[in-house]
Amino acid sequence: MSFPSDIEKASHDHVEEFDPVAFSELDQEHHDFLMQRHGSVQLDPLPSSDPLDPLNWPDWKKNFEILLIAFQTFSSTFMAAGLTPAFEPMAEAYGVIVPTASYFTSAQIAALGVMPLVWVPMMNAYGRNGFLTVSTLICAGLNIAGGFCTTYGQQMATRVLVAVFISTASAAGSSVVADLAFSHERGKKNGWWSVALVVGTPAGPFFCGFIQQHAGTKWIYFVFAFMNFAQFILWIFADETVYYRHGPQPEQKGFLRFLGIRKNPDAKLSLSVFFRPFRLATNFNVVMAVIAASVTFCYANIVLVVELPQAMGALFNLDAQQISYQYISLIIGSLIGEVLAGPLSDYCMKRCIAKRGGKRVIVDRLWISYNGFLCVIVGLIVWGVYLYKAVPGHWKISPLIGGAVASAGNNIVATVLVTFAIDSAPELAPDVGLFLNVARQTFGFLGPFYFPAMFTNLNFAGSAGLMSALVLVFGAGIIAFTHFIGARKA
Known part of the structure; x- marks a missing residue:
């Protein structure tokens, strides 16, 4: 069932810290299967001997699933931020002021932070594929409706509902990667959906600025609908990644089977499950990573995206299309950051494991994050x-260079810290993604309420200094402390 190119070759690059108890219990058939499929039995986690186990899928199939969840993660922030170029015309059409129109984005940020707490436990219990497939079709219909709304209330309802349903994917990336990837490749694979989440924020205003300038506001919503329908088609061809390891795979009949929904006997759905991610507040490593990632995301992503139209648009007298050009710098910076983050993070871990004689210490991954924090601090200062x-x-490119450097740093930090948090609690990977998502989106949601006052009172240079100091203390500072504590315990 596998192509030769899909088989992971036995080399030190794929040897991991594995469970010796599980290894000792391998029967000969299981051992031979893993050697044929992966070229090694020293794998973390250890796959079953079932070819249908997602860990045993061909690499092309694994990558398709991860890229698809990354695409939908991208669309969640793309659609929330993509309305930025249309705030002024929507405010005029609906008879409200521009700050009130900006609540279309703020409301979506809030929903994207909270709703995964509901969706993810349900997807763990009944499978992800059905929820992801149906949600994209619903979002397509809501976005078509958004193009025909005539009042502020109608539009707000469609925006909130779109965020509610598109959020099925916004915190599921880490879960899908945990289902499909071994620990030695999680840095790179988590980087795919992480960079999609980050790039979606500047990409939305970038593309939608052109649409607003040449086609009008309603076509922004229609483009959103096209994206959702394309996702719906792709999810039809995707397979379920939730795997039941303690018996025959659960099956469902009738309409639920048609929707791809099946009950996983391993998952117990109760009220306590919906609050379980907050138990990670007692995990020191996870909490430190979440705080650092949230602060960095707010000041190296949200602030640059939200303030760019007001800052550069008003300062240089730019129209909607010209403003959209400015976002190219943030997109390029984020992509460069990902090139430097995931693969470099995994490479660093392999080198550290080799130097430690095969011992895997998860805080070693944090070495790469300091490059990201440095880029964020330098980039924010240059920008401000x-x-x-x-x-x-008189337009100048200098602030955009600073924004690109900060964006690159933000993506390095995000990829490394997400992977570190999951490594700290691998058995709770879905909860880690939820906890991080709630914290990051909530902190980002609060930002636009005080950004204008901050820039008014401190000007751009002073505000950049303040944000850089916050990243230094609550980003690099607490991660350095975490690194120190973890290294001493190693």
Whole structure:
């Protein structure tokens, strides 16, 4: 069932810290299967001998599933931020002020943070594929309806509902990667959906600025609908990644089977399950990673995306299309950050494991995060200082270079810390993704309420200094402390 190119070759690159008890219990048939499929039995986690086990799927199939969840993760932030170029025309059409129109985005950020707490436990219990497939079709219909809304209340209802249903994917990335990837490749594979989440924020205003300029607001919603329908088609061809390891795979009949929904006997759905992610507040490593990632995401992503139209648009007299060009810098920076993050993170772990004589210490992964924090701090200072010095009406690229550097750093930090958090509690990977998502989205949701006052009172240079200090203390500082504590215990 596998192609030769899909078989992972036996080399030190694929040898991991594995469970010796599980290894000792392998029967000969299981051992031979793993050697034929993976070229090694030293795998974490250890797959079953079932070819249908997602860990045993061909690499192309695993990558398809992860890229698909990354695409839907991308669309969640793309659609929330993509309305930015349309705030002014929507405010005029609905008879409200521009700050009130901006609540279309703020409301979606809040929903994207909270709703995964509901969706993810349900997907763990009944499978992810059915929920992800149906939700995209519902979102397509809601976005078509958004193009025909005539009142503020109608549009707010469609935006909130879109966020509610698209959020099925916004915190499921870590779960899908945990279902499909071994620990030695989680850094790279988590980076795919992590960069999609981050890039979606500047990509939305970038593409939608052109749409707003040449086709009008309603076509922004229609483009969203096209994206959702494409996702719906792709999910039809995807397979379920939730795997039952303690007996025959559960089956469902009738309409539920048609929807791809099946009950997993391993998952017990109760009220306590929906609050379980908050138990990770007692896990020191996870909490430190979540705080650092949330602060960095807010000040190296949200603030740059939200303030760019007001800052550069007003300062340099730019129209919607010209404003959209500015977001290219943030997209390029994020992509560069991912190139430097996931593969470099995994490579660093392999080197550290080799130097420690085969011992795997999860805090070793944090070495790469310091590069990200440094880029964020330097990038924010360049962005703020050059905006402060800019002459009105005379466009300069200098602030955008700073924004690109900060975006690259943010993606390095996000990829490394997400993987570190999951390594700290691998058995709770879905809960880690939820806990991180709630914290990051909530902190990001609060930002736009105080950003204007901060820039008014401190100007761009002073605000950049303040944000850099916060990243230094609550980002790099607490991660360095975590690194120190973990290294001493190693």
